[in-house]
Amino acid sequence: MLSQQFQKTHAEIAKVGENLLLYxxxxxxxxxxEGDDTQGLENVESDIIKALKALKDQKYEVAVVAPMKAxxxxxxxxxxxxxxxASESAACTICRTDVQHIPQGSTPRLLEYKQDQxxxxxxxxxxxxxxxxxxxxxxxxIRDSNRPNxxxxxxxxxxxxxxxxxxxxxxxxxxxxxxxGPNEWEPAASEVSTLxxxxxxxxxxxxxxxxxxxxxxxKDNAVDELFASITKNRQELLSESKGRIYFILNQVDLKSxxxxxxxxxxxxxxxxxxxxxxxxxxxxxxxxxxGLLAKLIQQNRATEKQVKDFKKFFSAQYSEENxxxxxxxxxxxxxxxxxxxxxxxxxxxxxxxxxIVQTAGWNLLSDVLSQLDKAAKSTETTLNxxxxxxxxxxxxLREKVDEYKRRRTSARNKIDAxxxxxxxxxxxxxxxxxxxxxxxxxxxxxxxxxxxxxIAENRSSEGSKRLPNADSNYSGGDDSLWGVLFxxxxxxxxxxxxxxxxxxxxxxxxxxxxxxxLDRMNRDGLIPSPRxxxxxxxxIQYSSSAEGYRISATINDYCAxxxxxxxxxxxxxxxxxxxxxxxxxxxxxxxxxxxxxDELSQYLGESLQAKVNINPIQFPEFEFQGLDEMILxxxxxxxxxxxxxxxxxxxxxxxxxxxxxxxxxxxxxxxFEVDLRAxxxxxxxxxxxxxxxxxxxxxxxxxxxVDADFxxxxxxxxxxxxxxxxxxxxxxxxxxxxxxxxxxxxxxxTGYSDQLEEHLRNLNETRTTLDEWKHS
Ligand SMILES: Nc1nc2c(ncn2[C@@H]2O[C@H](COP(=O)(O)OP(=O)(O)O)[C@@H](O)[C@H]2O)c(=O)[nH]1
Ligand SMILES: [Mg+2]
Numbered sequence: 001m002l003s004q005q006f007q008k009t010h011a012e013i014a015k016v017g018e019n020l021l022l023y024x025x026x027x028x029x030x031x032x033x034e035g036d037d038t039q040g041l042e043n044v045e046s047d048i049i050k051a052l053k054a055l056k057d058q059k060y061e062v063a064v065v066a067p068m069k070a071x072x073x074x075x076x077x078x079x080x081x082x083x084x085x086a087s088e089s090a091a092c093t094i095c096r097t098d099v100q101h102i103p104q105g106s107t108p109r110l111l112e113y114k115q116d117q118x119x120x121x122x123x124x125x126x127x128x129x130x131x132x133x134x135x136x137x138x139x140x141x142i143r144d145s146n147r148p149n150x151x152x153x154x155x156x157x158x159x160x161x162x163x164x165x166x167x168x169x170x171x172x173x174x175x176x177x178x179x180x181g182p183n184e185w186e187p188a189a190s191e192v193s194t195l196x197x198x199x200x201x202x203x204x205x206x207x208x209x210x211x212x213x214x215x216x217x218x219k220d221n222a223v224d225e226l227f228a229s230i231t232k233n234r235q236e237l238l239s240e241s242k243g244r245i246y247f248i249l250n251q252v253d254l255k256s257x258x259x260x261x262x263x264x265x266x267x268x269x270x271x272x273x274x275x276x277x278x279x280x281x282x283x284x285x286x287x288x289x290x291g292l293l294a295k296l297i298q299q300n301r302a303t304e305k306q307v308k309d310f311k312k313f314f315s316a317q318y319s320e321e322n323x324x325x326x327x328x329x330x331x332x333x334x335x336x337x338x339x340x341x342x343x344x345x346x347x348x349x350x351x352x353x354x355x356i357v358q359t360a361g362w363n364l365l366s367d368v369l370s371q372l373d374k375a376a377k378s379t380e381t382t383l384n385x386x387x388x389x390x391x392x393x394x395x396x397l398r399e400k401v402d403e404y405k406r407r408r409t410s411a412r413n414k415i416d417a418x419x420x421x422x423x424x425x426x427x428x429x430x431x432x433x434x435x436x437x438x439x440x441x442x443x444x445x446x447x448x449x450x451x452x453x454x455i456a457e458n459r460s461s462e463g464s465k466r467l468p469n470a471d472s473n474y475s476g477g478d479d480s481l482w483g484v485l486f487x488x489x490x491x492x493x494x495x496x497x498x499x500x501x502x503x504x505x506x507x508x509x510x511x512x513x514x515x516x517x518l519d520r521m522n523r524d525g526l527i528p529s530p531r532x533x534x535x536x537x538x539x540i541q542y543s544s545s546a547e548g549y550r551i552s553a554t555i556n557d558y559c560a561x562x563x564x565x566x567x568x569x570x571x572x573x574x575x576x577x578x579x580x581x582x583x584x585x586x587x588x589x590x591x592x593x594x595x596x597x598d599e600l601s602q603y604l605g606e607s608l609q610a611k612v613n614i615n616p617i618q619f620p621e622f623e624f625q626g627l628d629e630m631i632l633x634x635x636x637x638x639x640x641x642x643x644x645x646x647x648x649x650x651x652x653x654x655x656x657x658x659x660x661x662x663x664x665x666x667x668x669x670x671x672f673e674v675d676l677r678a679x680x681x682x683x684x685x686x687x688x689x690x691x692x693x694x695x696x697x698x699x700x701x702x703x704x705x706v707d708a709d710f711x712x713x714x715x716x717x718x719x720x721x722x723x724x725x726x727x728x729x730x731x732x733x734x735x736x737x738x739x740x741x742x743x744x745x746x747x748x749x750t751g752y753s754d755q756l757e758e759h760l761r762n763l764n765e766t767r768t769t770l771d772e773w774k775h776s
Pocket of ligand 1: 287
């Protein structure tokens with residue numbers, strides 16, 4: 001229902017905007033023939049065009065995450081309404097895949113965005129079936145290559161009509177994001193971090209996030225681990241986002257007689273989710289397979305096999321007894337509409353649309369409307385000032401123009417003062433960021449040292465070589481570290497610093513300790529001598545390369561996932577913190593520049609005895625791309641630049657090597673030694689290096705954004721100020737030339753002023769509708 005309302009208001013705003021644009025163009029055209037170049041209105045026109053474009057282009061990204069095999073592809077297909085994503089074990093999602101809606105009837109396309117390449121390549125163009133085949137083929141190709149990690153694209157983009165959007169053109173920017181799930185070639189240890197990273201990123205950047213759970217195994221450890229790791233220390237965020245997180249309990253058709261009722265299962269699941277820290281979790285029972293098959297049958301696009309499957313699995317529930325007492329099952333196409341409803345898919349769709357429309361959708365309409373209103377009011381002011389300029393005595397006007405010039409210069413100085421104040425405040429906030437991230441780094445380093453100490457202790461106690469179990473610590477369930485950091489650290493000097501999204505894959509390797517010498521020895525089959533009992537426990541001596549390798553591997557297996565998980569948490573907090581900082585700075589810019597602008601408006605209004613509207617300094621959401629996006633772009637620039645540099649350095653051709661830490665293995669009288677202290681120092685140095693690099697990265701990104709925000713405010717006030725000066729001076733010179741035309745000009749302007757009234761009224765009415773709807 002709400003989405004229909006959205007559709008209506010969306011269309012209304014587009015119409016009001018277009019009419020305003022037509023009016024403005026006509027006015028400018030006419031003034032042009034009068035010899036006025038209407039320079040000041042050119043910007044107003046381009047602002048309207050920008051707002052209308054945003055209204056059309058807005059993206060609504062909805063992420064779908066599955067902590068385990070849960071029928072994610074089938075679910076996505078059911079929403080899309082086509083069998084386009086392959087459902088088979090070999091076809092796991094290897095990288096983010098955006099399913100972007102295109103109008104019904106357009107040819108679907110699959111694009112691949114490769115690392116280091118700006119433009120995507122077309123993998124396939126054609127029917128859903130053809131795309132499914134080619135997609136599967138390409139996935140296998142990447143997965144089966146020798147070094148799959150290097151071939152993984154940044155993302156795929158599938159452009160395909162999404163059935164449910166067909167009737168809602170205002171939501172044509174709807175995009176489903178298929179996030180990578182656990183897969184076979186990555187070591188189990190990094191899976192939680194990959195999922196965790198994808199989930200946190202989705203929570204930061206998407207309008208809604210759907211977690212798909214499997215009815216048969218939603219109590220799986222993988223689910224617990226993921227939920228534990230993303231909810232830890234994020235209570236505030238989770239309660240802010242509770243309306244846009246959904247849990248889909250899929251495959252409920254698999255419930256058997258002896259299973260508890262679905263309602264009971266859901267009650268239990270909600271309790272569990274609540275314990276994890278999801279406040280008032282929203283759960284939908286769904287049968288994605290039933291939904292998909294029924295939708296296909298309804299559209300007459302099901303294959304024979306699909307119809308057969310539908311009959312086999314889902315038809316029986318719709319059979320009825322006839323007068324002879326036989327059970328009669330109606331034909332699939334007869335029961336398909338009911339089966340679609342019963343599948344739960346429509347309820348999920350409706351809920352997602354409601355959420356989108358009420359939050360991001362409403363904000364967009366409101367922002368666009370504000371921009372249009374600003375444009376109309378600005379035009380109204382221009383007309384009023386011109387009329388006043390023509391009516392006033394020439395000498396008086398000349399005086400006012402001189403005074404206005406002085407005021408404008410003083411306003412310029414005030415703007416410069418704001419610029420400096422904003423920059424100071426930004427520096428203070430960034431210092432706080434820096435201190436915050438250093439605290440994180442110290443804690444992580446301490447943790448590494450602790451583990452190294454533990455190894456040493458183990459080695460010194462009666463030859464016991466039991467090493468700490470890597471798995472017990474990495475899964476984000478590491479209370480001691482996060483407890484300390486986030487209970488004490490949440491508000492260090494106003495905030496934290498930043499980090500790298502999407503670095504998960506590299507990070508697993510980032511802290512891997514290279515054992516190149518050990519490798520070589522291993523291959524060479526060197527026979528090691530026994531370990532000396534009196535040795536320093538931090539010096540691991542071994543005579544067998546296999547033993548040495550095992551020790552190094554243990555260090556790696558502990559450090560890599562631990563640091564990876566740590567990093568993902570840090571970056572999440574820092575990006576959120578970065579956006580909050582940006583928000584504070586924007587508020588300051590807006591407030592201070594608005595004051596300067598209002599002072600001028602007031603002066604002009606009083607001195608010209610005309611109605612001069614204030615010029616609202618605005619930062620519409622649609623102009624802010626988000627720090628995640630900016631960081632990605634910045635990284636891409638860095639990646640290109642370093643790649644160019646490296647071409648000359650042949651040993652660096654393998655980009656992962658830049659992260660490797662070389663563990664020194666010293667050969668001493670036929671005994672080989674690894675110094676744990678030195679190894680720990682090297683790992684710590686890597687943490688420091690990583691932190692430093694990323695501090696710089698976020699600092700640059702925040703700087704860029706704040707510069708852009710300030711520039712936007714400055715542009716808004718400058719255009720406003722300049723416009724009057726130009727107008728008034730022009731009127732002065734025209735009156736010197738053709739004073740006798742004054743009545744004609746005034747009449748013309750008054751006519752346009754009257755016409756504008758109607759546009760302003762329409763804008764007002766639309767605002768009322770929009771506000772009422774928000775509160776309904
Ligand atoms: N019975 C039943 N099977 C389903 C449902 N959804 C998916 N499946 C089956 O579960 C298997 C895995 O589904 P798929 O979508 O590939 O899962 P993914 O790996 O999470 O993408 C396939 O054989 C699907 O047909 C459902 O709602 N009910
Ligand atoms: Mg799948």
